[in-house]
Amino acid sequence: MADNSRNDGETRRGLVTRRGAVGVTGGMVLAGVAAGASQAQARASQPRPASGVPSILYPHESVTRSTKSLAATWRFRADPKDVGEAEGWQTGLKDFRLIPVPASWNDIFDDVRNYVGSAWYETDFRVDKGWAGQRIHLRFGSVNYTAKVWLNGKPLGGHVGGHLPFAFDITDTVSIDGDNVLTVLVENKIQLDRVPSTPDRTRWHMHTVHFPQTAYDFFPYAGIHRPVLLHATPDVHLKDVTVKTSLDGKVSIELEASAAWSGKASVAISDDRAEQKGSAILTGGKGSTVVSLKNPRLWSPDDPHLYTLTIRLENGAAPDEYALKIGVRTIEAKGDKLLLNGKPVFLRGFGKHEDFPIHGRGLDVPSIIRDFQLLKWIGGNSFRTSHYPYSDEAMMLADEHGLLVIDETPAVSLVFADPPEIQEARSRQLRQDITDLVRRDKNHPCVIMWSLANEPLVKPFHTTDPEPPGGNETGLKFFSPLFDLTRQLDSTRPVTIVSVQGGSTDWQALGDVVCVNSYQGWYSLSGQLDLAEEALKSDVAKLRASHPNKPIMFTEFGADAVAGMHAHPPEMWTEEYQADMVEMYIRVLADYPFIFGTHPWAFADFRTSQSIMRVGALNHKGFFTRERKPKLVAHRTRALWSTPAKV
Numbered sequence: 327m328a329d330n331s332r333n334d335g336e337t338r339r340g341l342v343t344r345r346g347a348v349g350v351t352g353g354m355v356l357a358g359v360a361a362g363a364s365q366a367q368a369r370a371s372q373p374r375p376a377s378g379v380p381s382i383l384y385p386h387e388s389v390t391r392s393t394k395s396l397a398a399t400w401r402f403r404a405d406p407k408d409v410g411e412a413e414g415w416q417t418g419l420k421d422f423r424l425i426p427v428p429a430s431w432n433d434i435f436d437d438v439r440n441y442v443g444s445a446w447y448e449t450d451f452r453v454d455k456g457w458a459g460q461r462i463h464l465r466f467g468s469v470n471y472t473a474k475v476w477l478n479g480k481p482l483g484g485h486v487g488g489h490l491p492f493a494f495d496i497t498d499t500v501s502i503d504g505d506n507v508l509t510v511l512v513e514n515k516i517q518l519d520r521v522p523s524t525p526d527r528t529r530w531h532m533h534t535v536h537f538p539q540t541a542y543d544f545f546p547y548a549g550i551h552r553p554v555l556l557h558a559t560p561d562v563h564l565k566d567v568t569v570k571t572s573l574d575g576k577v578s579i580e581l582e583a584s585a586a587w588s589g590k591a592s593v594a595i596s597d598d599r600a601e602q603k604g605s606a607i608l609t610g611g612k613g614s615t616v617v618s619l620k621n622p623r624l625w626s627p628d629d630p631h632l633y634t635l636t637i638r639l640e641n642g643a644a645p646d647e648y649a650l651k652i653g654v655r656t657i658e659a660k661g662d663k664l665l666l667n668g669k670p671v672f673l674r675g676f677g678k679h680e681d682f683p684i685h686g687r688g689l690d691v692p693s694i695i696r697d698f699q700l701l702k703w704i705g706g707n708s709f710r711t712s713h714y715p716y717s718d719e720a721m722m723l724a725d726e727h728g729l730l731v732i733d734e735t736p737a738v739s740l741v742f743a744d745p746p747e748i749q750e751a752r753s754r755q756l757r758q759d760i761t762d763l764v765r766r767d768k769n770h771p772c773v774i775m776w777s778l779a780n781e782p783l784v785k786p787f788h789t790t791d792p793e794p795p796g797g798n799e800t801g802l803k804f805f806s807p808l809f810d811l812t813r814q815l816d817s818t819r820p821v822t823i824v825s826v827q828g829g830s831t832d833w834q835a836l837g838d839v840v841c842v843n844s845y846q847g848w849y850s851l852s853g854q855l856d857l858a859e860e861a862l863k864s865d866v867a868k869l870r871a872s873h874p875n876k877p878i879m880f881t882e883f884g885a886d887a888v889a890g891m892h893a894h895p896p897e898m899w900t901e902e903y904q905a906d907m908v909e910m911y912i913r914v915l916a917d918y919p920f921i922f923g924t925h926p927w928a929f930a931d932f933r934t935s936q937s938i939m940r941v942g943a944l945n946h947k948g949f950f951t952r953e954r955k956p957k958l959v960a961h962r963t964r965a966l967w968s969t970p971a972k973v
């Protein structure tokens with residue numbers, strides 16, 4: 327094996343499961359033919375381009391590309407004193423235990439349940455000999471929050487930010503002939519300058535204490551959360567593709583190769599009825615083309631029709647082929663309506679979480695598909711990726727299921743009265759997150775909107791300290807360039823922030839649509855639904871007055887209900903109270919023609935930190951329990967959502 331300094335490798339390898347995907351990514355990667363060994367060997371001596379920024383296109387297989395999943399049990403060791411690197415753990419992990427990847431560590435081992443520090447992961451792998459001469463990439467779907475990666479003891483690099491993919495070109499580091507050892511140092515400290523962040527407790531007098539101490543209302547799960555994939559491509563390969571569609575069937579395709587390669591790319595768009603071919607000329611690695619589909623079958627929740635776009639770089643004996651699913655559709659905010667394929671659409675659905683028993687935030691494909699089934703059962707057509715980008719796999723499945731997705735960054739609970747250097751650090755991180763998110767998700771027909779933040783505030787919740795001056799302006803200066811950036815990266819989708827009732831109307835006004843969270847009858851006017859209804863109507867009137875020409879959506883409203891708790895007359899925390907409140911919101915909001923959607927909070931109960939607000943460290947506002955059993959509110963809402971929405 328490449329790392330000779332390891333002397334206990336044999337014992338360790340004996341413990342490790344050397345399977346491929348454990349029912350996790352296997353089904354998501356398109357089956358294909360592995361690149362032929364002889365062809366690959368013939369190319370082994372060809373010069374290689376500089377690696378540059380590696381492709382983060384989802385590693386689908388094709389006739390020229392192969393993928394191997396490293397989903398398995400890895401070796402794991404917490405490093406609470408941060409001594410691992412100095413002690414050389416990157417060259418061999420001792421005193422480890424086995425942990426599944428992908429998964430959060432928190433619900434696997436009792437002693438790291440609330441642990442938010444550093445931890446080490448290590449695994450062995452071999453690569454197919456047929457990969458010799460190919461470019462070999464290593465792609466992480468998500469590591470929360472920072473990752474530092476070594477291959478065979480050599481540093482590959484790192485990544486900051488918990489929910490988006492990153493990749494390394496490992497061609498020159500990986501051993502084709504023997505075992506490879508992959509080591510990842512994961513760290514998830516809750517820090518002020520991160521996104522998401524935590525309130526500065528030295529500056530604010532907080533009334534509620536959470537353990538672990540987060541500023542946001544979900545558990546700070548940590549670990550390698552999504553698939554780790556090895557991927558072999560030809561030397562010159564497709565690095566990026568951007569697809570834009572219009573209702574007349576024109577599909578514009580921009581291509582970027584991994585090197586400054588010039589040549590022809592063949593493209594084909596096909597479904598079970600027909601195939602339309604085209605081509606593009608790439609110069610210096612870039613090129614574009616437009617393919618026209620006759621009578622295009624549009625993508626929508628009623629008919630989530632997907633075409634296959636196949637791109638082939640015609641590079642002599644070393645072509646590269648890549649295929650992805652695309653949908654033909656348009657989305658735009660016009661006047662006070664949201665238009666899908668030119669027609670007003672009303673969003674019914676939920677804010678969700680990636681939150682599953684035992685997996686934590688780790689990818690759980692069966693649960694995603696089950697959730698989408700339940701979402702359809704209740705009459706929903708959409709969801710928001712509250713409060714961070716979800717997995718590639720979830721987005722591909724949303725395309726297939728015809729679900730409309732509000733795609734959100736990890737910027738939850740930003741506070742604009744924290745010191746300037748903190749704002750700058752958060753802004754830098756968020757710019758990176760937005761860039762990576764748009765780059766990853768721009769081709770998904772399911773994505774209909776970018777949400778740049780959830781509930782930004784001038785001062786944190788849970789404090790009665792006075793609001794410091796200037797917070798509104800600081801927020802405006804923070805968000806304006808981020809809206810500009812998002813619109814530069816993608817001009818085809820509306821951009822918004824999700825604000826909380828009473829939040830800055832100036833910040834809301836930056837968006838193409840206005841999204842608000844509202845908790846009348848729960849956090850305010852608790853237990854008084856009649857007064858809550860009046861307050862809601864008055865809130866809607868104020869919002870409309872502030873934004874007379876924009877579509878408005880209620881992205882959160884709801885009440886906690888502990889499943890099985892009942893009362894008549896209804897009282898807070900019972901299933902009846904939750905059902906009555908949600909019914910009231912849906913009924914009231916249906917009467918306003920400028921409201922384009924209602925997403926009650928939340929799809930299912932989910933894990934939170936421990937606090938006096940959260941019974942059993944769960945947020946109980948779910949329509950389904952954490953095990954996905956429906957509460958009363960689910961049945962009542964299903965009846966309401968069985969009739970078409972007024973648009």
Ligand code: BDP
Nearest residue numbers: 543780781843882927945947
């Ligand atoms: C909203 C937040 C959401 C919380 C919810 C609640 O956006 O993350 O879980 O309140 O308190 O303010 O249930």
